Amino acid sequence: MVSKKKSLGPQNGPPDGGGKLRDTPVQVEGAQTLARAMQVLRAVSRGDGAGLLALTRDTGMSKPTVHRLLSALAAEGMVEQDAATRRYYLGPECHVLGNIASARFGINRLAAPIVARLAHECGDSAFFSIRRDVFAVCAMREDGDYPLKTHVLMPGDRHPLGVGAGSLAILAALEDEDIEACLQANAALIAARYPHYSLPLIRSLVREVREQGYAVNRGLVIPGSWGIGMPVRDAGGQVLGALSIAAVESRMDEERQFQMAKLLAREAGRLQAQLHPADPPNRTKS
The missing domain is CATH 3.30.450.40 (GAF domain)
Incomplete structure (x- = not known):
């Protein structure tokens, strides 16, 4: 069955007139950044790695944005770059998480x-x-x-x-x-x-x-x-x-x-x- 997505709104903060909680601009921006990072990660996972230009093309994002997201993902071990080819690959942290999920x-x-x-x-x-x-x-x-x-x-x-x-x-x-x-x-x-x-x-x-x-x-x-x-x-x-x-x-x-x-x-x-x-x-x- 196709189900509606659950709200990722804030868990605390002042309610509005309808008693609902508002997403702040910071929270919305954070969710968008996470979604873009996942898009880059999926693009890296396809085939035998990917270069920066290919990732820019495949994701439709600007080169600086893709580079910034790759740097953040690399810092967490989610991607790594081959020093010789400059291509990006899934990193060791993906392997760890994948093994946990496979169970x-x-x-x-x-x-x-x-x-x-x-x-x-x-x-x-x-x-x-x-x-x-x-x-x-x-x-x-x-x-x-x-x-x-x-x-x-x-x-x-x-x-x-x-x-x-x-x-x-x-x-x-x-x-x-x-x-x-x-x-x-x-x-x-x-x-x-x-x-x-x-x-x-x-x-x-x-x-x-x-x-x-x-x-x-x-x-x-x-x-x-x-x-x-x-x-x-x-x-x-x-x-x-x-x-x-x-x-x-x-x-x-x-x-x-x-x-x-x-x-x-x-x-x-x-x-x-x-x-x-x-x-x-x-x-x-x-």
């Missing part, structure tokens, strides 16, 4: 060998994505041995639900009212950043997924890069994420789409069978 989010540990097996068997790129509110976030990627790779999705990348094969598989597994809420929440972002998508098209794709049992991305994110997605559910039937396979268009004719869908269904079933109530879902609300 709670056990599904990623279970998914890792399954994603590796998918990549080995199909020869292409395999992924596991998790639902995070109205987005799908790529949690892991494994590449097979086929020489032509698609770079449509890297660990840490996030797309609105419905954009991409795995993301579409997650969206189609939701209740109708949740689907519409997700689409409305992402409408402006989809219109601005995904020119090959529209809300009517995504609704049509959802119907297709429900009819055939798997999601297909026909090069709508990056032309020539196709994908197949299958949802992963918990014991109660709630969608947690999706397994997906991406390949160049020439390797995704209709017959192979069906073969890849069967492979994904098999592995999704294996992953679901391993899930234990102690492994909480990754449907974290942001």
Whole structure:
């Protein structure tokens, strides 16, 4: 279910006439700074590090702002810079926090060998994505041995639900009212950043997924890069994420789409069978 975000307003201070507490300018500015720092951190996490100019481009922030945020993150051990290449990478503190979090989010540990097996068997790129509110976030990627790779999705990348094969598989597994809420929440972002998508098209794709049992991305994110997605559910039937396979268009004719869908269904079933109530879902609300 899509839930409203909880207020991050002050916990003390004078109430206004309605008895509510006001956010001060300092608190609002602090929240914005944190959001920007997280945006930079996510950009650093994609691929094999990133330089300052690339981070400026990817985040849409000014160079001085990105540099200031990187300096603050580096001081906390969240990022580090390679002295030779000048590229930024996730720092040791991210590793520490990730290890702590992995004990709670056990599904990623279970998914890792399954994603590796998918990549080995199909020869292409395999992924596991998790639902995070109205987005799908790529949690892991494994590449097979086929020489032509698609770079449509890297660990840490996030797309609105419905954009991409795995993301579409997650969206189609939701209740109708949740689907519409997700689409409305992402409408402006989809219109601005995904020119090959529209809300009517995504609704049509959802119907297709429900009819055939798997999601297909026909090069709508990056032309020539196709994908197949299958949802992963918990014991109660709630969608947690999706397994997906991406390949160049020439390797995704209709017959192979069906073969890849069967492979994904098999592995999704294996992953679901391993899930234990102690492994909480990754449907974290942001």
